[in-house]
Amino acid sequence: MTKVPIRPAVAALPTYQPGARPSARLVYKLSSNESPYPPLPGVMAAVADSAVDLNRYPAMLADQLVEAIAGFHNLEPAQVAVGAGSVAVLAHVLTAVAGQSDRVVYPWRSFEAYPILTGITGAKAVPVPLGEAGRIDLTALAQAVDAKARAVLVCTPNNPTGPAVREDEFDSFMAAVPDDLLVVLDQAYVEFVTDPKAVDGIGALARHPNLVVLRTFSKAYGLAGLRVGYALGRPRLIEAIRAVTTPFSVSAMAEMAAVKSLELQDELRRRVAGVVARRTFMQEGLAAQGWDLPDPQGNFVWLDLGIDSAPFAGACRRAGVLVRPFPDEGVRVSVGEQEGVERFLEVASTWV
Numbered sequence: 103m104t105k106v107p108i109r110p111a112v113a114a115l116p117t118y119q120p121g122a123r124p125s126a127r128l129v130y131k132l133s134s135n136e137s138p139y140p141p142l143p144g145v146m147a148a149v150a151d152s153a154v155d156l157n158r159y160p161a162m163l164a165d166q167l168v169e170a171i172a173g174f175h176n177l178e179p180a181q182v183a184v185g186a187g188s189v190a191v192l193a194h195v196l197t198a199v200a201g202q203s204d205r206v207v208y209p210w211r212s213f214e215a216y217p218i219l220t221g222i223t224g225a226k227a228v229p230v231p232l233g234e235a236g237r238i239d240l241t242a243l244a245q246a247v248d249a250k251a252r253a254v255l256v257c258t259p260n261n262p263t264g265p266a267v268r269e270d271e272f273d274s275f276m277a278a279v280p281d282d283l284l285v286v287l288d289q290a291y292v293e294f295v296t297d298p299k300a301v302d303g304i305g306a307l308a309r310h311p312n313l314v315v316l317r318t319f320s321k322a323y324g325l326a327g328l329r330v331g332y333a334l335g336r337p338r339l340i341e342a343i344r345a346v347t348t349p350f351s352v353s354a355m356a357e358m359a360a361v362k363s364l365e366l367q368d369e370l371r372r373r374v375a376g377v378v379a380r381r382t383f384m385q386e387g388l389a390a391q392g393w394d395l396p397d398p399q400g401n402f403v404w405l406d407l408g409i410d411s412a413p414f415a416g417a418c419r420r421a422g423v424l425v426r427p428f429p430d431e432g433v434r435v436s437v438g439e440q441e442g443v444e445r446f447l448e449v450a451s452t453w454v
């Protein structure tokens with residue numbers, strides 16, 4: 103037994119539960135909101151090309167990718183910070199602004215990394231219950247902000263429940279919170295959003311100097327295994343985020359894969375349309391069975407199963423489908439392969 107003291111804040115952290123992984127038996131993995139598609143055409147070749155230089159460190163700040171992202175969003179490179187997945191970028195964002203005796207406010211249930219990343223900073227977590235129909239209650243979120251709050255996390259679409267934050271409610275929220283409070287808009291699933299009233303994160307950046315937008319290549323772009331995400335914001339915030347970023351954390355392979363993927367917007371749009379069509383198929387199938395779902399705006403649906411969540415996930419597993427139960431709350435099911443989706447719908451039909 104080691105006698106090395108561990109920081110109490112670290113000893114108290116909840117554990118991140120990854121989505122279940124397939125075993126030897128054929129299973130469909132609808133448990134981690136991944137893309138069912140392989141990387142976009144040409145991306146594997148870009149990865150292979152950059153693998154030749156594996157004996158070399160990558161560019162420390164992934165400059166080529168930073169330039170490409172800035173160009174894509176019509177921003178300056180000084181407004182872009184990259185990292186090994188948006189979860190790492192969020193850790194850096196929080197490290198830059200929050201510490202002991204500070205507070206971080208976020209909706210709950212939402213992305214399960216929020217309490218962990220908040221805990222690591224030593225700040226106190228302030229979870230704010232969701233409102234009706236799995237929607238983030240932005241009024242309650244603004245009311246939870248006090249003088250000690252350093253950051254508010256807003257997840258849109260909200261993982262795991264699905265609805266997107268609307269532009270008008272976001273603007274009212276920004277007007278209600280202090281202008282020196284950092285607001286993080288986590289848009290990991292933005293490419294799948296079809297709600298015409300959903301907030302436009304990039305547009306909001308121009309209006310709000312205290313806003314940081316998070317994006318990822320893990321979901322729509324299908325690069326979850328390579329780990330690339332980024333933050334967009336004012337140069338002073340980005341400089342602080344970069345200052346706490348682990349050096350060389352985006353590999354050259356990940357950088358080149360992301361640069362190449364950004365160039366393939368037509369193919370990306372086709373794939374996103376495929377996912378959205380299958381999401382509608384799931385939504386309509388479930389509605390026909392009698393389920394009442396929150397509005398799914400990401401690549402997943404949420405079944406509000408309460409205490410039946412774990413048994414339902416067990417029934418899906420027996421049918422060869424891995425889903426993500428949140429015990430006593432609900433079950434999140436990713437929009438995956440058609441066969442997996444159909445098997446899931448069969449199980450769901452016996453549980454309404």
Ligand SMILES: Cc1ncc(COP(=O)(O)O)c(C=O)c1O
Nearest residue numbers: 187188189213261290318320331
């Ligand atoms: C809301 C949200 N934000 C961020 C992430 C992190 O994604 P990554 O670290 O792969 O970019 C996820 C992953 O599931 C997510 O659901």
